[in-house]
Amino acid sequence: MSEKQRDLIGSIVFLIFGIFLFAISFTVKSIIENDVGPAFMPKVVAVAIVIVSVSKLVIALKNHSPKYTEKRQSEDDKMGSLMTILNLAAYVILFEPLGFIISSIVFLTLQMTILADKVHFKPIKFGIISISATLAIYFLFVYAFNLMLPEGLLDII
Numbered sequence: 001m002s003e004k005q006r007d008l009i010g011s012i013v014f015l016i017f018g019i020f021l022f023a024i025s026f027t028v029k030s031i032i033e034n035d036v037g038p039a040f041m042p043k044v045v046a047v048a049i050v051i052v053s054v055s056k057l058v059i060a061l062k063n064h065s066p067k068y069t070e071k072r073q074s075e076d077d078k079m080g081s082l083m084t085i086l087n088l089a090a091y092v093i094l095f096e097p098l099g100f101i102i103s104s105i106v107f108l109t110l111q112m113t114i115l116a117d118k119v120h121f122k123p124i125k126f127g128i129i130s131i132s133a134t135l136a137i138y139f140l141f142v143y144a145f146n147l148m149l150p151e152g153l154l155d156i157i
Helices: 003-025 040-062 075-098 100-115 123-144 152-156
Strands: none
Touching (some): 003 040, 075 100, 100 152
């Protein structure tokens, strides 16, 4: 399967998923009036998924370069996919016991390591990006949206 075919199929699947997620988020009931409510983040995520999917779909349809349309599948691609799935599974399992901050930093650092080639492998940069992004997201959710995230091991502090 060519990269273009994978991008087209992936974009369509995620577009359908985003639309489904947006539609299903309207079934979530809010307990408190005038509150952001539990349906807010699923709607934000759904809209983001739809926007990214449509963008990727348009890019895939417009790109006709021979390198993009030729079939290729390397062992590195298969191993990277497997490692990503395992990393995501570990993140989901460890999210509650370790907490958002620790599990997210570890997940992001490992994911960047998995996706980086030898030329772009910079573990210190990965760590800085992971810590910065995780803390920014944490403060956004906790202080701007007033939503609680699991503290895990940091609950002791």
